[in-house]
Amino acid sequence: MNLIVSLFVSALLINALWSEEPKHSPHASREQALALLRREGILHDKDRVTYSSWTGEFWILSLRRPDGHESNWSVDRYAREAGYICKH
Numbered sequence: 001m002n003l004i005v006s007l008f009v010s011a012l013l014i015n016a017l018w019s020e021e022p023k024h025s026p027h028a029s030r031e032q033a034l035a036l037l038r039r040e041g042i043l044h045d046k047d048r049v050t051y052s053s054w055t056g057e058f059w060i061l062s063l064r065r066p067d068g069h070e071s072n073w074s075v076d077r078y079a080r081e082a083g084y085i086c087k088h
Contacts (some may be wrong), residue, residue: 028079033059036079060085 027035031050037043045064050070051062059075072085 027054027077028059028075030054030059032079033061033075036075036082037061037073039064040082042073042082 033052034043034049044051044065046066046079048064049061050064051060053060058077059079061073061075062070071072074083074085075081076083
């Protein structure tokens with residue numbers, strides 16, 4: 001009887017380990033957000049990132065161009081979309 005219970009528990013544990021989904025970060029990293037801005041042609045080599053913050057829903061990033069102009073961008077949770085906020 002103990003053997004049957006042990007086999008049953010072992011089978012449940014093995015099944016739980018195999019069926020567990022891989023753990024993902026709840027949101028894109030800062031580096032992933034910056035990579036999206038580079039791919040979209042928004043962030044260039046000579047630009048500086050002057051501010052970045054995760055709000056709990058999206059990234060806010062401020063970029064400063066070599067000529068001094070600063071623009072603010074949002075990047076969604078999964079680093080799939082970027083949105084223009086404002087320019088100074």
